[in-house]
Amino acid sequence: MTLTSFVKWPKYEEYKEMFKEHFIMERREDGVLLVRMHTKGGPQIWSMELHRAIGQMWRIVGSDSEIELVIFTGTGKDWIIEFEPESWKPEITEPEYTRYEHMFLDGRRMLISMIQDVEVPTIGVINGSGGHAELALMCDICIMAEDAVIADPHFLYDIVPGDGIHSCFIELMGVRRAAYAMYMSEKITAQKALEYGLVNEVVPYDRLIPRAYEIADFIMKRHRTIRRLTAQVVRRPWKKRIVDDLDMTFGTEMFGDFCKNVEHANLSARDYFYGTGEKIYHDEERQKMLDEKSRRTEKSLSKK
Amino acid sequence: MIKPNYESDAGKRKEIPHEEIGTIPHMPFEEYSEKLKHCFIMKRKDGILEARLHTNGDSMQWGAPAHQGLHYFFDWAGRDPDNEVIILGGTGKDFTKGIGRLGPDGKWLPAIEFASDPEVAWRMYQYQYYDGTNDIEGQIFDLEVPTIGVWNGAAFHSEIPLLCDITLCTEDAWTTDMHFRVNMVPGDGIQIAWRELMGRKRFAYAELTGEIITARKALALGMVNEIWPDVESCYQRAWEIAELIMRTGTRVTRRITTQILRKPWKEDIANEARHAFSTEMYVTATEHSPHDVCYWEWAHEEAELVRKAEKKGKVIRPRVNGGQEEDEIK
Numbered sequence: 001m002t003l004t005s006f007v008k009w010p011k012y013e014e015y016k017e018m019f020k021e022h023f024i025m026e027r028r029e030d031g032v033l034l035v036r037m038h039t040k041g042g043p044q045i046w047s048m049e050l051h052r053a054i055g056q057m058w059r060i061v062g063s064d065s066e067i068e069l070v071i072f073t074g075t076g077k078d079w080i081i082e083f084e085p086e087s088w089k090p091e092i093t094e095p096e097y098t099r100y101e102h103m104f105l106d107g108r109r110m111l112i113s114m115i116q117d118v119e120v121p122t123i124g125v126i127n128g129s130g131g132h133a134e135l136a137l138m139c140d141i142c143i144m145a146e147d148a149v150i151a152d153p154h155f156l157y158d159i160v161p162g163d164g165i166h167s168c169f170i171e172l173m174g175v176r177r178a179a180y181a182m183y184m185s186e187k188i189t190a191q192k193a194l195e196y197g198l199v200n201e202v203v204p205y206d207r208l209i210p211r212a213y214e215i216a217d218f219i220m221k222r223h224r225t226i227r228r229l230t231a232q233v234v235r236r237p238w239k240k241r242i243v244d245d246l247d248m249t250f251g252t253e254m255f256g257d258f259c260k261n262v263e264h265a266n267l268s269a270r271d272y273f274y275g276t277g278e279k280i281y282h283d284e285e286r287q288k289m290l291d292e293k294s295r296r297t298e299k300s301l302s303k304k
Numbered sequence: 305m306i307k308p309n310y311e312s313d314a315g316k317r318k319e320i321p322h323e324e325i326g327t328i329p330h331m332p333f334e335e336y337s338e339k340l341k342h343c344f345i346m347k348r349k350d351g352i353l354e355a356r357l358h359t360n361g362d363s364m365q366w367g368a369p370a371h372q373g374l375h376y377f378f379d380w381a382g383r384d385p386d387n388e389v390i391i392l393g394g395t396g397k398d399f400t401k402g403i404g405r406l407g408p409d410g411k412w413l414p415a416i417e418f419a420s421d422p423e424v425a426w427r428m429y430q431y432q433y434y435d436g437t438n439d440i441e442g443q444i445f446d447l448e449v450p451t452i453g454v455w456n457g458a459a460f461h462s463e464i465p466l467l468c469d470i471t472l473c474t475e476d477a478w479t480t481d482m483h484f485r486v487n488m489v490p491g492d493g494i495q496i497a498w499r500e501l502m503g504r505k506r507f508a509y510a511e512l513t514g515e516i517i518t519a520r521k522a523l524a525l526g527m528v529n530e531i532w533p534d535v536e537s538c539y540q541r542a543w544e545i546a547e548l549i550m551r552t553g554t555r556v557t558r559r560i561t562t563q564i565l566r567k568p569w570k571e572d573i574a575n576e577a578r579h580a581f582s583t584e585m586y587v588t589a590t591e592h593s594p595h596d597v598c599y600w601e602w603a604h605e606e607a608e609l610v611r612k613a614e615k616k617g618k619v620i621r622p623r624v625n626g627g628q629e630e631d632e633i634k
Contacts, residue, residue, distance in 0.1 A: 247583070259428065
């Protein structure tokens with residue numbers, strides 16, 4: 001009998017329950033775990049709560065030695081397209097606190113945990129259109145629904161693209177295409193994403209999850225240790241990329257948010273992805289006021 | 305004893321007349337030394353340019369004038385092909401005297417350009433990030449010729465003399481990184497200069513504890529090359545080294561050797577200068593930084609104790625309300 005005992009990590013049943021508001025999890029007998037983002041059962045809505053939960057999920061799932069492969073996806077035909085205004089309100093009332101605790105900290109952890117805290121192969125499944133595609137693009141393998149469109153609209157909203165999507169674009173499609181995609185908020189169709197090397201396969205929406213399982217089955221045929229060690233070989237460029245350009249570019253994005261008034265609560269990307277692209281804010285009047293406020297400071301600069 | 309290989313080739317630069325090939329002349333020394341006279345006292349002889357940072361003829365007050373002045377200095381002096389070696393340092397007793405500006409009547413004025421509150425957050429870009437990143441990049445990328453830094457007395461923004469290829473300091477030189485001391489993130493280039501010169505372990509300690517780095521310590525850590533009794537003997541020695549460089553290598557060899565020496569700085573700067581700077585700005589916007597002058601005065605008091613102890617072979621370790629002399633190894 002030893003003096004102390006091993007501390008137990010949370011078990012699947014336990015964390016499945018912990019995370020149920022944000023993810024629906026299904027674990028197969030062989031340890032293949034499907035993690036599906038959702039909000040109230042429907043497509044995921046970008047909130048500070050989900051933002052934090054993603055990093056927490058990767059850390060906890062990564063700690064479970066009975067998990068052998070993770071499939072990460074979302075619900076419905078959206079990726080990240082809606083922002084929950086109520087959730088992002090603290091950015092308006094307490095920008096300093098929120099932009100550190102919920103943005104700089106959670107935003108970096110979300111990707112760092114996925115890359116550093118997980119030992120097993122990961123498959124990203126982009127089920128729908130939207131931004132924050134890095135959540136799936138940084139998985140080892142990534143497949144995308146054939147009618148989905150991804151884009152990085154940071155610049156469109158007067159936000160510096162520094163929170164991870166830039167890392168994916170630069171790493172996967174090269175500097176030239178990445179520059180265009182960031183400045184132009186380029187809408188990248190599944191076909192183009194395949195051509196650019198962002199994703200491995202384009203799959204009809206209904207076939208996405210079955211195809212992810214087929215890929216998982218292929219990988220799962222190999223020896224456990226070999227799978228896990230191969231994941232580390234595959235992931236090394238992401239580790240370097242994150243060290244190279246996540247921490248401090250995130251700081252640059254936050255610096256920009258203080259120089260130009262930005263309120264995430266007011267963002268809505270639905271019309272950008274599906275409509276004319278003219279209405280990208282919930283409250284156009286408020287945005288005009290914010291823009292005007294920022295412009296005033298620019299004017300006072302040019303007077304000098 | 306070094307026997308010179310050559311006579312100085314200053315002023316013997318070849319050039320096809322501008323009219324013949326349609327090029328335009330660079331801004332002459334007379335013009336930029338006049339334009340920048342509010343923050344540099346410059347003189348040039350035999351291709352050696354000496355530029356002393358100053359405020360009203362005395363030690364430099366840090367603020368927008370010096371920030372912008374350095375940026376333009378590296379642009380203009382760096383583009384002047386008649387400069388062959390550049391000596392860059394401070395004036396008077398100290399390299400940096402404090403933060404602020406002097407009005408036309410010589411009265412001290414606060415550095416309003418460094419404000420970071422929401423209404424004027426744009427100033428962080430215009431007066432800190434824009435000039436600051438270009439200062440660092442300019443010193444390394446825009447100067448083609450060997451540089452000799454002169455660090456006199458007390459210094460913050462010590463990266464200016466430290467990023468020169470060769471650095472000399474006065475016997476009473478000392479520095480401490482003020483960033484963490486005033487609740488700021490060290491991201492404006494100081495972290496590159498200190499970390500690369502003293503090593504990451506020593507830098508972590510120095511930054512987090514506000515350690516006083518004296519001239520002797522800087523020499524021992526490899527941050528400076530030589531120590532001289534005072535500011536004038538420092539400059540005198542800098543001129544001597546500049547002449548040695550002029551007479552050892554020819555123009556192209558000098559200039560290209562400089563690029564070889566500077567490659568590690570170029571890598572560090574490309575790697576982190578911009579984003580570390582903006583991360584410092586981001587945290588400046590969120591956290592209150594007590595910029596009061598008393599912090600710099602307190603550092604002077606500590607430095608005096610540390611230098612006194614050092615002469616007796618003792619150390620004073622950084623401590624809240626510390627100041628006790630002790631043996632380096634008990």
